[in-house]
Amino acid sequence: MIASILSGNTQEFHSLIRPYERSVFSMALSLLQNEADAEDAAQDAFLKAFRNLKAFRAESKFSTWLISITLNEARSRLRKKKTMKVQSIEEQQEEHNHASPALLRDWREIPSEALERQEVKLILQQAITDLPLIYREIFLLRDVEELSVNESAETLGISVASVKVRLHRARMMLQKKLAPQLKQTSPKRRWLPWL
Amino acid sequence: MVIDCKHVWEHISGYLDGTLAPEQLEQVQKHLEHCEICSAILDSTRNILILTADDRVFELPLGFSERLHARLDDEIKRISPEVT
Numbered sequence: 617m618i619a620s621i622l623s624g625n626t627q628e629f630h631s632l633i634r635p636y637e638r639s640v641f642s643m644a645l646s647l648l649q650n651e652a653d654a655e656d657a658a659q660d661a662f663l664k665a666f667r668n669l670k671a672f673r674a675e676s677k678f679s680t681w682l683i684s685i686t687l688n689e690a691r692s693r694l695r696k697k698k699t700m701k702v703q704s705i706e707e708q709q710e711e712h713n714h715a716s717p718a719l720l721r722d723w724r725e726i727p728s729e730a731l732e733r734q735e736v737k738l739i740l741q742q743a744i745t746d747l748p749l750i751y752r753e754i755f756l757l758r759d760v761e762e763l764s765v766n767e768s769a770e771t772l773g774i775s776v777a778s779v780k781v782r783l784h785r786a787r788m789m790l791q792k793k794l795a796p797q798l799k800q801t802s803p804k805r806r807w808l809p810w811l
Numbered sequence: 812m813v814i815d816c817k818h819v820w821e822h823i824s825g826y827l828d829g830t831l832a833p834e835q836l837e838q839v840q841k842h843l844e845h846c847e848i849c850s851a852i853l854d855s856t857r858n859i860l861i862l863t864a865d866d867r868v869f870e871l872p873l874g875f876s877e878r879l880h881a882r883l884d885d886e887i888k889r890i891s892p893e894v895t
């Protein structure tokens with residue numbers, strides 16, 4: 617399809633990007649923490665993808681390419697908004713913050729249907745957007761967009777070892793915050809002695 | 812060799828990604844067999860990652876698609892005007 621678009625069937629770009637609208641927007645929103653900014657950034661990312669389609673190399677996945685454009689778009693907006701001070705505090709945290717999990721004696725599986733509940737959705741959104749930026753980025757690329765460790769390292773411009781360390785901490789931070797909260801939201805088990 | 816809980820926590824991410832070396836994997840698995848706390852931490856982490864990665868967590872705003880495609884349309888027409 618990309619070859620066809622480049623040869624002049626530009627209207628096909630609409631269908632090309634449809635499957636990625638949600639993930640590009642989610643990525644932008646998780647990074648920018650503001651719906652209007654995120655929509656704007658997502659639109660700009662798609663426009664950039666269209667303008668630079670010639671630069672896309674077939675050996676990489678289109679989704680991965682699109683995600684890295686979105687990340688860069690969000691990053692440049694964050695740079696404009698935030699001072700460098702915020703960033704450097706986050707960098708320091710990487711050195712000192714030893715991620716430890718929330719301790720539990722047991723865990724009852726929370727099914728994906730729980731996402732139908734607004735309450736659960738909000739808890740998850742908050743936990744993701746509360747992650748310090750360097751952890752949010754790696755979590756989004758690796759666990760949400762499912763880039764490989766190597767692709768993530770390349771996209772973020774960091775080493776594979778850093779990807780692993782940051783990802784581990786991001787996951788532990790999410791577990792620490794979410795495990796106790798989600799446990800409370802699951803409906804109380806009713807006592808059904810005949811089961 | 813017996814490893815303690817804190818040591819297991821360091822390997823949770825690697826365990827989930829299946830990237831632990833065989834001897835590490837064996838140590839972690841042995842520990843998990845008798846430690847309910849580490850088992851619960853592992854299960855909750857796995858569960859939480861499935862939930863947070865779900866694309867229903869963030870919803871598209873109403874009219875998002877329409878606005879996006881309208882803007883794209885303008886751009887596409889501007890860059891490559893139809894000859895027909």
Ligand SMILES: [Zn+2]
Nearest residue numbers: 816846848849
């Ligand atoms: Zn343990």
